[in-house]
Amino acid sequence: MRVGTVREIKNHEYRVGLTPESARELVAHGHEVWVESGAGLGIGASDGDYAQSGAFIQPDAKTVFDGCEMIVKVKEPQAVERAMLRQGQVLYTYLHLAPDPEQTKELVESGVTAIAYETVTGPGNSLPLLKPMSQVAGRMSIQAGATALQKATGGRGVLLGGVPGVLPGKVLIIGGGVVGFNAAQMAVGMGADVTILDRDPEVLERLDNHFEGRAKTRFSNRAVVQQMVCESELVIGAVLVPGASAPKLVTREMLGCMKPGSVLVDVAIDQGGCFETSRPTTHAEPIYVVDGIVHYCVANMPGAVARTSTYALNNVTLPHALRIADLGWKEALKANPHLAAGLNVHEGKVTYEAVARDLGYEYTPVSEVLA
Template sequence: MIIGVPKEIKNNENRVALTPAGVAEMTGRGHEVYVQHNAGTGSGFSDDEYIAAGAAILDSIEEVYAIAEMIMKVKEPIKQEYSLIKKDQLVFTYFHFASSEPLTMAMIESGAVCLAYETVEKKDGSLPLLIPMSEVAGRMSVQEGAKSLEKPLKGRGVLLGGVPGVPPGKVLILGGGVVGTQAAKMAAGLGAQVTIMDISLPRLRQLADILPANVTTMMSNTYNIRTMIKDADLIIGAVLIPGAKAPLLITREMLKEMRPGTVLVDVAVDQGGCIETCTPTTHENPTFIIDDIVHYCVANMPGAVPYTSTLALTNATLPYALQLADKGWQTACRENKELEKGLNIANGKVLYKGVAEAWSLPLNEVLEEELSVL
């Protein structure tokens, strides 16, 4: 198979979808790999390293899309890329279709096969290609939230860990999944007073067992959220419904109940966000203020730490990418139900329930026998 790795063109996105080590695995199995010039430099990988691993370097993004049967990316295609994607071309990346109707419609129109990292799912319900970036984003949410609390950035001027004689800051985390758990670990490590909420009592029991003593678990409901936001310094939105829009937990009206300078970090913003007033921002301009509340809503948080993020992501994606390259997407998805769950759109058909529901589109069920003829 011919694999293309374009340079990411989303604002301040420095990750790359395939490392030189991954290229070596691909070329060692007889596949051709074309990497765009400087695609890996943001993550610390030079063109020379890719060439040594067996890749060919192409000057432009147009050349990469034109030659490739499978495109490997990190973030969803943006408007400039829509017209480059071809019918029957396999695009393997994060898509987050439920947060973008224009992207969804463009990919339906393209006739491409869109296999989304974020909905590849194991039998136990875990999301192996989302977990590594959720781990990075969860840890970064506290790092960025702590910075945004500083007064020059219009925060409350609170040091999360406090100092002797001064109480620590208060952190409220909405969601006890991978993002929330990693955020709680980081905030607790800084010495903050942490509350983590979830709707699952078994999950709260599990979190109570594994997290430090300065983390309190609490059932997530509107009453409890309204109570806790009143004196929280940092609030982290960490909820996820795979492939679908995130549920709305904090409304605009609720901002009035918070203290001026409170910081909101919505890690779910790339799935529509769980805070009504959050809209996607970039690393270049990461925050904005509404009703004296600081909003941090960067949609590609791990892109700020590309070396760590690229290695973490490609450790997870490469085994699946090799299956797709070795067998073709139909056979790979027929034989591996985890990959089949990643199929969101193929040949103009919506195949994932969350995407269909988000934009009121017809859902086409993927049956085993259909995978060979789609």
């Protein structure tokens, strides 16, 4: 199979779908790899590095899209990229379709077979292709929040760890999954006063045992969310409903009780955000203010640490890419139900139930496509 990767064009996105090492693995399996010139510069990989791995360097994205049977990316295809997709082609990348009707419509119209990293499953209903970026985003959320709390960026002027004689900042983390756990690790390490909310008693028990009192846990309901949002200076939105739009857990009304200059960091923004006042921002303009509250809602947070993120991502995406290239997409999905869960769109049909429900499409089960 001819497999291609292109330079990411989303605002300040420096990751790349295939590292030179991943390209070498595909070549070793007998496949041909095309790489757009400059695609790896954001992670410090030159065209020469890819060429040494056996890849063919192409002058532009159109050449790669036109000539390859499978496109491996990081972020969802932008409008100009969607126009180059075609029926019979496999797109393997993050998609986050539920809050993005325009992208979904154009993928459906293109006829492409689109496999989304974020809905590929693993044992125990885990999301192994989402996990490494959730780890990065969780850790970055505290870093970003701490910066946004500084007075120069419009924040309250609070140092999360405090100093002797001055109380530390209060951090609320809504959601105790991978993002929430990693955010809590960073916040606790900085010496902040940390509370984690979740609705799963087993998750709360696991977090409580891990942090041994260094972070508090509370069962999440509307009353507790409102109380804790009002008390906190940094709120991290870390909730996830796989493949579906994130629930709006913090309303605009709640902002009225927060201290001016407090910060909301919405890590769920890729899925529409879990704060009512959230809207996607970029690394170029990461923050905005609503009712005196600073919002950080960058939709590709891990892109800021592109090298770490790309290698962590390739560690989990490459095995499936090899399987698709070796067997063809249909046989690969038949052989692996976890990979089959990643199929979101195929030849004009929406094949992921949450996306179909949220955006009003007729749902076509993957089993029908594979029959």
